[in-house]
Structures are given as structure tokens and as C-alpha cells.
Amino acid sequence: MSAVRKNSLSLIFVLLVVLVAVGAGAGIVRMINGLGTTTSLSDGYPWGLWIVYDIFFVPFSAGAFMILAVTHIYGKKEYHGIARPVVVAGFLGEIMVVVILLMDLGRWHQFYNILLPWYWNINSFMFQVSICLTIYIGVMVLEVAPAILERLNWQKPLRLIRMATILIAGLGIVLSSLHQSSLGALFLLIPYRLHHLWWTPTLPLLFFASAVFAGLAMVIFVVTLTFRAFHRRLDLGLMSNLARVVAVLLGVYFVLKLGDLVLNGEMGLLFSSGWLSVLFLAEIIVGVIVPVILFGLERVRNTSSGLLAGSACALAGVALNRTNVAIFAYAAPDGAVYFPHWMEILVSVAAVAAGVLLFVLAVRFLPILPEEGDRRSVAMPQFSRWAVVFGGGALALLTITMVLLLQPSTQAKAVRTEATVTTSVSASPREGQQCQACHGDEQALLDAGMDPNEADLYVVEPLPAEAVHADIRCVACHYGDTYAQDVEVAHAGTVTDPTEGDAQICVACHPEIREEFPEDRLRTPHNEVIHGEVADVSCSDCHGAVGHGFDPVSGQIICPMGVCLDCHQERNLDSELSECEACHVGAHDPVLAYECSTSPATNLPKRGRRWT
């Protein structure tokens, strides 16, 4: 055993573990902080790299069901020797799909809702995919279990599973067929958003067909690579046979895909879709034509390098196809861009690394590869117990460090912009102190014997010193006695709304209220209203609690148009008073109105439920 090989494998092993630890850290941060700061996803691109990961690794994992079909249904017993590594790889592939799927769920804390029958929407292919995936993983556990049971030497359950082998295999194949095709069916809903080089009613069939050859390509890829890495003698004849089948299946897929374009009358898109045409052709050339040629040549498919190259091409083609469907050919709104965030990439890489790592461990500790020769010849890295303990500790530390490092910088920016204008009632901080003693907080009011249902209405926040009405005492408008200790005496003669039915309290300070605001091209007939020529309108009807914090003159808030209109409608004023021209004088056009809506004049009351 050469020390060099052993070291390089150890190095790869360590690298994989580090990748997993770092990715796990990033994943935890994503779970804590949400998707906004840890991914590049947006309203324009709600789906990204993680969806591509899922819809690629599902067909990749189809190798498991392909090998089940070959060994159990087709009855080719000579493939038994490679069945286990493929089933384990397929199982781990699906497990990592579930991990990434959970990572991608915005509301992952209630992912189990998908398993609650009373929530099921069986019309949804997202539901069908999820439920198939769940059951399929259960079936895969039974497929993988014999390897573990053999290792533990538990004969009884082993015999039970063996008895049901053919049923389990059959169920696995049916479920796999279903969820491969329903992945394609996910996109049936978006004929107006997916480019028609890819969108077709036969998407489920195309996804299924590509999963079939991708599954076999994965068998070739995984087995060739594993047997090479673990020094097992590979029966190239078997692989070569599979490669020939892949070539045929690729041919079928090619005919389906192009035939579909022709039948839909959309061949023209092949030449008129700019860079999407290029992507489509790339998918066909790299993923179909090249592997067909490679696997068509006996000379090539009989070498392990040729097998690796051909299957890698076919898999790359499927990966490109799924990326095209999920991202490139998806019509995002103008201006939306998507390039995966580095944390998305880190997590995806970690998922692949975790899959590989678990696979290597499974090969090391479970009877998965055929027994042959000296097991020592497998260049598995050997670590002492202390190395494992310290290494494990260091990696846990690495994960935690990742979390601590990333957490603050990616914290949700969910500090919502509060409306700046507050309509809450406030009062003078100085002169009104006696009133503030009770009206400053709800508890004081309750203590003073206020009706609990009304208390919160009478809480008055102090007015900022710079406010126009800040220097005016409460009693100046509301009457009563600010210095009285007794509640009864203090409130003798008070009014809640001082302007109701009487404008004098305002007019005392505002004797001249303008009828026209030329700068706003607005006519407001104040004199008609406040002198009672028009029925009972109080200042506060339009200007609200103007004494308590907002200033009509500086434009912080003025009477919004809705108040006038509501009132006019309520009073059934003749139509001329409901026309724009009744109040808006001078030039007016929609663009001006639009600009107007951003001007101080339309700084409408915020919050609350006024539109009742």
C-alpha cells in the first residue's frame, strides 16, 4: 500500500468533512435568519440553485430503481454485484434531496403539514412529488436495510425483507416512476412563464425518459468510480452492456424531445430564441449526442475512462436541462436577476460532500462492495481514536464558528419602515404636567377610576417641544382646571373635541384661513364652512387632532382629499361638488396627479382602519 495514495485519500476525506462542516454552519445560519440574506432568491426568482439541485439529484438517484428493475424484473443476476453500491448511492442522493428541500422551505418549521392528510391538495404536483419522495425513501430504507442487517447479523428481519424483496423493488420502481414524472409535471402550470423550447404538455414524459437514462448513466458513473477507487475488479462487459442501453435510451429521448417540438410546431424556436437556443442545443449536444457517440463506440465503452466520460456527459446534459427549466427558461419579470448566493453554493456543495462522505463510510463499514482479495487493499484512511475525537471536536467548532461568524451579518433586515407621521394624540410636556399626571399612562387613568374600556383612548402622549401647539396648555382648548387635585373639579366643563360645533377656539389664533392655495391649485371654502353656511362641519372633522402633533401648515399632514369626498358623498352634494374641478383649480393632468401623490399634499393618514 503506497503511503502517497493513502495520504491523498485521507486528504480527500478530511476535505469532504470540512466542506460538510462549513456547509452545515451556513445551513444553520440560513435556518435562523431566513432566505432573504442568505440566498439570492427574490420575488422575481422564487426558485434557484436548490430547486435545480433537487430536480437534478432526483433523476440522478434513479439509478437505484433502474438497477432494481434490471436485477429483479429483468432478472439479470450478474448485476447483483453492483446493485448494492448503486442502491446506497441512490438512497443517499434522495436523502440529500430532502435535506436541500427542507433548506429551501421558507416555513420549514411546519414542513410536516405536507404529511397531514387533511391539508393535502392532490391536484398539486408539489404535493405528489413530496408524498412520493417520502414513501419512496421509506421503501429505499428497506432496500438498504439488508446491508446493515447483514453487518449486524440480524437474521430474522433480514429474512422478512428478503421474502418481500420483489414487492419492495416493484413498489420502489412504481414510486420512482411517479415522482420522476411529477417533477416534470410541476412545470405544466406555467405555460406562460416557461419558454416553449422546454414547456410542453409532455414534460412529465420527458422528465421520466431522462430519469431513465440518467439513472443508468448514474449506475455506470458511480460503479466505475467506486470500483476504481476501492480497487475492485470491474466487469467491463456488464458496464459496456449498460452503456449500450444508455445510448439507445438517449436515442429514444432525443426522438421524444425533438419530435415533441416538431409536433407542437415549435421547431422555429430552435433558431429564433437567442441564447436560449444555444442552451437548448448545448443540452442536446453535450447531454445526448456526445454520450451516444461515446457509448456507440465499442472501443470507448469498453474502457473505464470511456464509461466515466460518457456517463458524466449524459448526467451533465440532464443537469443543464433541469437548470434550463428551473432558471434560464423561466420568464422572470424585467430587471430580476439571479446568481446563486455563495451560501447557497456552500450548502449545495456540502450536501454533495455529505452524500459522498456517507457513501464512503457505508462502503467502509457495510458489506456493500463485493468481497474480494484483501480488504486492506482498500485505501481507506485509518485514523486513531484520538484523531477522530479531536477532528470531530474541531469540526463541530468549525460549524459553530461559521454560525457565529455569519449569523450577525445575515440577520434579517426586517426592520420595517414605520410610517413617520403619527396621528396619535400628544400634549404639551410643560404646561400640561398636571394633566399628564393621569393622562400620561393608562394605569394612572385606571387608578383614577377610568372605565377600563375607554382608558386607552384618553392616554395623551407629550407633545414635542418644537411642535406648533406645544406651548399651549391643555386647558386652553379643552377647558377644565389644570391645577385642581380633585378629579371632578379638574374636569368641570371640559370638552373632548373643542372644535365641535364651534370654530372659535381655532379662529382665535387662526383668524385668516385661506380659501385658495395657489401653489397646490386647490380651493378650500373654509369661510363657508366655519361660519356655518354649510352644515355642521367642525375643524377637527378635516384636520383631526391638529392640536396634538401634526402641523397642517408645514405640510406634515393636511386634510386628505378622501375626507372632502366622503363628506360630499355623505351629504349627497350635487355632482358639481364631486367633480375634480370643484376644488382643484388650474391645469391638471394624470402625470401631475401622480407626482402630486408623492408630494406633501397627499401625505395621507397612515395606519388605522379609516376606510370603513
Next chain:
Amino acid sequence: MPSGIALAEPLKTPSSAQLKGMLVDLTKCIGCGWCQQACKEWNDLPAAHVDEEGCVEVDSCLSADTWTLPELQEIEEDGQHYKVFVKKQCMHCVDPACVSACPVGALQKLDSGPVVYDCTRCIGCRYCMVACPFGIPKFEWDEPLPRIQKCTFCADRQADGLEPACAAACPTGALMFGDRDSLIAEAESRIEADPDGYFHHLYGKEELGGTSWMYLSPVNFEAMGFPLVGNEPVTSLSEAVATYGTAGVAASVTLLLGGLYYWFNGRQQEVEVRVPISEESERES
């Protein structure tokens, strides 16, 4: 008595007469943004943009905090320059793709028309966002556990017999709330009364199987960014495949497997099956 039981049960016959709708007359919209303000007030959504003078601006794109907006479209048609404000919000499709897409039924279509969302069901898969032909559902990306957000057609107000907040606020009558059927009649009579003022089409009457929100416009709809869609609901193909396709695939794959299994293993089956069983029984005995 069985007949008594049958009578006691309330009869629920959803008819199109119950379906509420909104007629948006784009010739009347002046883009004041009040619909947005009213929407934000009613739904307690934060005003997103405040300029240096402390004024709230009309938010210019839909988001989790902005469920509606008047979008300015400037269009040259027949040598004429049009400035049209297109009010955008959820269309509340008669056959909503988002409802069909949602795996856990977090989005539901109410009998009266509104498509509403229940965050206690939602798992955040965002399939609804991908599926919506109008790109309406938005996500609270900045929240740790985000919700889908979109116009609710003020289902809560409708339940109390009120019209949606935006319609209540609209100062020009560009929004008209009512029974969908009568709104269609109203729209047609408006086109008839002013054939030169309108583009002769009611968008949403038949598009994608119909939408609760329908638009009248002075110019053609495509130019204003309305998606050019057919009258077939996008859900019909997907749901047909979900029902018949899935069952068909499951049944045919099972049959095919059985057939193939018999075809390949039929002859050897007797031998192969018997051998291990006899071996095992021998071992056990």
C-alpha cells in the same frame, strides 16, 4: 328519519351569481395612489418609502408590503401618446393556478371570489409564486419564517358587507365593486356608450377561465404589460394530468412490471422460488 336529516343539512350550491368582482376602468385612473394607501391602512402594511421631507411615496413595485399600485404606462398608439395607470394587484382568478399549485391548501378560493392565504398551513415552497401567470404572490424575504403576501380582495371586509378598501378610497370611480356578472354587463355598456374611448375588450372576462378583477382600457392590453394569455385555465392541463396521469402511470407501470417480470422470470420462477423456500424450511426444521 333519513329525509329529515337530508333537509336539515344546508344546501350549498355555489353559483356564479355569488361571485364578486371588480371592474377597473383604466380610462378613469389618475394614478393618485390612494388605493395603495387605503390598502396599506386597512391591512396594516408599513409604508415602505419615506423621502427626505418625511413624505410617504407611492411604492412602485409589488412586494410583501405592497399589494397594489397604479403603474404608469406610456404608450404610443396610432400616433397618439397615452399615459395610462394600470392598477396592479391579485386578479383573483376564477381558476387560480396558485390554489392548484399549493401542496397543503394554504391558498384557497372562497365562493365569493377572493383567493386567500393561511400561513399556518404554508410550508414556504413558493410554488404559488412560480405558478401565478401574473406573478402576484410575494414572499417576506427578510423574515426568518416568511409568509406569502398578496391582495386578499379584502375578504374580511367583504364578509362584513363592505367593499374592498381600495375601491372605497378611489376618488375617481375607476374601481367598481359588485357581482361579477353585473360588472361584465356594466363594462359592455360602457364600451357601447363610448366606443372611441375604449379598447374593445374586457380583460379578465375570459382570460385563463376568467378573473374576478376585470379591466377596461383606452389602449390594447398587451402594450401595457398584461400577459397575453388564452382562455383556457392553466390549471386544467395540470389537474387532468394529476388525476388521470398519475393514476395511469401508477397502473401502467405496475402492469408493465408485472408483465415484464412474468415474461423474463416466468419459466424459471417455479424453480427459483421453490428452491430457497425448501432450503429454508429444511433449515428451520
